[in-house]
Amino acid sequence: xxxxxxxxxxxxxxxxxKGRRVALATVVETWGSAxxxxxxxxxIDDEGNFLGSVSGGCVEGAVVTEALDVIESGKPKxxxxxxxxxxxxKVGLSCGGTMRVYVEKVE
Amino acid sequence: xxxxxxxTLNAERAARRAAVVVTDVATGKQRLVKAAxxxxxxxxxxxxxxxxxxxxGMVEMPAGKAFLTVHVPPPQLVITGAVHISQALAPIAxxxxxxxxxxxxxxxxxxxxxxxxxxxxxxxxxxxLPPLGIDRYTAFVALTHDPKIDDPALTHALARDCFYIGAxxxxxxxxxxxxxxxxxxxxxxxxxxxxxxxxxxxxxxxxSEIAVAIMGEITxxxxxxxxxxx
Numbered sequence: 001x002x003x004x005x006x007x008x009x010x011x012x013x014x015x016x017x018k019g020r021r022v023a024l025a026t027v028v029e030t031w032g033s034a035x036x037x038x039x040x041x042x043x044i045d046d047e048g049n050f051l052g053s054v055s056g057g058c059v060e061g062a063v064v065t066e067a068l069d070v071i072e073s074g075k076p077k078x079x080x081x082x083x084x085x086x087x088x089x090k091v092g093l094s095c096g097g098t099m100r101v102y103v104e105k106v107e
Numbered sequence: 108x109x110x111x112x113x114x115t116l117n118a119e120r121a122a123r124r125a126a127v128v129v130t131d132v133a134t135g136k137q138r139l140v141k142a143a144x145x146x147x148x149x150x151x152x153x154x155x156x157x158x159x160x161x162x163x164g165m166v167e168m169p170a171g172k173a174f175l176t177v178h179v180p181p182p183q184l185v186i187t188g189a190v191h192i193s194q195a196l197a198p199i200a201x202x203x204x205x206x207x208x209x210x211x212x213x214x215x216x217x218x219x220x221x222x223x224x225x226x227x228x229x230x231x232x233x234x235x236l237p238p239l240g241i242d243r244y245t246a247f248v249a250l251t252h253d254p255k256i257d258d259p260a261l262t263h264a265l266a267r268d269c270f271y272i273g274a275x276x277x278x279x280x281x282x283x284x285x286x287x288x289x290x291x292x293x294x295x296x297x298x299x300x301x302x303x304x305x306x307x308x309x310x311x312x313x314x315s316e317i318a319v320a321i322m323g324e325i326t327x328x329x330x331x332x333x334x335x336x337x
Contacts, residue, residue, distance in 0.1 A: 038162070104108050
């Protein structure tokens with residue numbers, strides 16, 4: 001099944017139109033078994049509300065935290081999660097895969 | 108992402124047109140490539156490949172890595188004929204992610220009970236088809252065996268950019284169909300777009316097997332590059 005994050009991008013536009021500050025996270029690379037396919041989206045606002053998913057729930061917390069930074073700085077970031085990464089154990093990709101997530105502000 | 112890009116992207120998606128966002132992940136530089144603009148794009152080949160497969164992914168550029176976020180409309184399958192083959196074809200297509208619509212003016216055939224989870228329209232094609240927005244992400248299949256229903260539906264599909272058009276019937280039946288449609292002014296080139304006899308040649312016998320053959324052929328048309336598919 002192809003990812004169809006229709007409502008997520010629509011939500012990003014609507015949230016922005018309501019004056020909320022918004023970041024968009026996208027899975028850009030995966031290795032091994034990854035819970036969500038490349039191209040999956042998560043939209044985050046400046047209060048930490050989010051919609052969509054970039055994993056099965058394992059790393060969303062960390063992505064949201066980083067997204068708040070990106071909303072402040074305006075600078076995009078690429079995050080990496082995987083078993084080889086010490087900090088990743090905390091947020092944990094239990095499936096054993098590795099993934100990169102690109103986080104950008106909707107300006 | 109600039110709000111302008113997001114807005115344009117959402118508008119393209121709402122209009123059932125493919126679009127790709129190209130992001131330089133190192134610099135954050137970003138642009139939107141609409142389906143109509145792909146042919147002029149420096150990343151033309153990569154973008155075409157990704158659109159055909161409906162998959163996002165990283166590509167190497169001379170200047171570094173770029174991420175292609177690919178947005179393609181969900182494919183739809185439009186069938187004339189609420190027949191036995193359709194009863195197998197509709198659930199298989201649903202499983203593959205297609206929105207399915209069945210058109211059959213014969214109300215005895217087109218009952219909702221026979222087709223759960225699928226849109227069934229008990230109208231003639233001239234009324235049923237125009238609102239469906241048949242486009243290049245549409246596969247059209249004519250299965251009634253009745254020229255009064257299949258012919259106008261095929262004419263409608265052939266006037267549009269569907270990625271697949273197929274019609275049930277033997278070589279003989281199809282030859283007669285071609286004659287009728289030619290008489291209506293359709294050209295050989297246009298008529299050559301019809302896959303008939305329908306489906307991959309896998310020796311299908313039962314209605315379900317014919318449905319598999321049809322869905323296999325539709326998938327090949329959707330995913331393979333033009334030079335690979337016949």
